[in-house]
Amino acid sequence: MYVVTGATGHTGNVVAKALLTKGEQVRVIGRSAERLKTLVAQGAEPFAADLTDATSATKAFVGAKAVYVMMPPNIASPDFRVFQNHVTDAIVSALQNAGTTHVVTLSSIGADKPEKTGPVVGLHHLEQQLNKISNLNVLHLRAGYFMENTLAQIGIIRGAGMTVGPLRPDLKLPMIATADIGEAAANALLNLDFGQKQTRELLGQRDISMTEVAQIIGSAIGKPDLRYTQAPDEQVRPALIQLGMSANVANLLLEMSAALNSGHMRALEPRSAQNTTPTSYETFVREGFLPLYEGKSAA
Numbered sequence: 058m059y060v061v062t063g064a065t066g067h068t069g070n071v072v073a074k075a076l077l078t079k080g081e082q083v084r085v086i087g088r089s090a091e092r093l094k095t096l097v098a099q100g101a102e103p104f105a106a107d108l109t110d111a112t113s114a115t116k117a118f119v120g121a122k123a124v125y126v127m128m129p130p131n132i133a134s135p136d137f138r139v140f141q142n143h144v145t146d147a148i149v150s151a152l153q154n155a156g157t158t159h160v161v162t163l164s165s166i167g168a169d170k171p172e173k174t175g176p177v178v179g180l181h182h183l184e185q186q187l188n189k190i191s192n193l194n195v196l197h198l199r200a201g202y203f204m205e206n207t208l209a210q211i212g213i214i215r216g217a218g219m220t221v222g223p224l225r226p227d228l229k230l231p232m233i234a235t236a237d238i239g240e241a242a243a244n245a246l247l248n249l250d251f252g253q254k255q256t257r258e259l260l261g262q263r264d265i266s267m268t269e270v271a272q273i274i275g276s277a278i279g280k281p282d283l284r285y286t287q288a289p290d291e292q293v294r295p296a297l298i299q300l301g302m303s304a305n306v307a308n309l310l311l312e313m314s315a316a317l318n319s320g321h322m323r324a325l326e327p328r329s330a331q332n333t334t335p336t337s338y339e340t341f342v343r344e345g346f347l348p349l350y351e352g353k354s355a356a
């Protein structure tokens with residue numbers, strides 16, 4: 058039996074479905090049994106647990122052949138690093154108490170760095186703490202920048218007629234569709250082709266800049282002149298807060314953007330067949346961005 062945390066989220070949902078499709082037994086974790094119902098209809102066992110609670114996380118992990126571990130976001134948290142540390146502590150206790158032997162984590166490029174990468178510092182800490190568990194085989198999947206992050210541009214295009222963000226326009230980023238991360242994680246869980254403590258980067262189909270992102274979106278939505286503008290932190294911060302982020306989370310995201318812009322946070326592996334994943338940004342725009350932009354799918 059596999060345990061999948063964040064099973065209602067971008068990556069966990071794909072992991073759970075891929076394992077179910079292979080006929081595997083899957084226990085799916087989220088905070089609400091109601092939200093897990095769709096997966097239950099596909100054969101999953103639901104388990105409502107908050108990942109800040111070591112006792113319920115332990116119960117959730119007992120009996121697992123392997124666990125998919127994802128650090129949940131908490132955009133309203135007044136101190137997100139403290140929240141991340143609570144989750145890490147609970148997960149470490151739960152894995153030890155449950156005697157789990159195999160874990161695949163969702164980490165990020167930049168998780169090699171102990172500081173100045175915003176929320177990714179919490180993923181660095183998660184990696185480090187899991188690496189201290191003897192007898193645990195753990196694979197940290199260090200994913201690139203999510204293509205889904207660019208969905209935030211929908212409202213900006215509607216409101217301002219352009220795309221805007223804190224990243225340098227020319228910065229080539231390894232952008233990845235979360236579905237590709239889910240597939241890669243499911244394959245690692247099925248094959249258990251890792252041992253001891255390992256990291257593996259997932260870099261998407263190719264590196265792509267925000268200038269190219271704007272061009273690809275522009276041609277898909279019939280606005281071929283759509284441009285990208287880099288905005289200063291003073292302008293981005295209030296916009297992030299208006300989206301529901303605490304000032305702390307907004308500042309961490311700006312720190313991460315600065316780390317990407319400076320190259321402090323970057324992929325370490327040369328691109329290869331193993332760390333390249335299939336979904337292009339063009340495909341993501343057609344299948345993920347456009348339906349939302351055209352209002353055909355719930356945001």
Ligand SMILES: NC(=O)c1ccc[n+]([C@@H]2O[C@H](COP(=O)([O-])OP(=O)(O)OC[C@H]3O[C@@H](n4cnc5c(N)ncnc54)[C@H](OP(=O)(O)O)[C@@H]3O)[C@@H](O)[C@H]2O)c1
Pocket residue numbers: 062063064065066067068069086087088089092106107108109127128129130163164165166176180200201202203206235
């Ligand atoms: N954005 C990027 O570019 C990027 C790049 C690399 C790595 N990452 C990392 O990716 C992770 C997010 O992964 P994702 O996109 O797959 O997740 P997601 O779509 O944001 O979903 C979060 C999941 O966590 C669950 N959840 C939230 N709070 C919880 C809690 N307290 N206890 C238990 N479950 C909880 C949610 O389920 P319910 O709401 O149903 O409880 C949901 O299933 C983050 O750690 C982020 O740092 C992001």
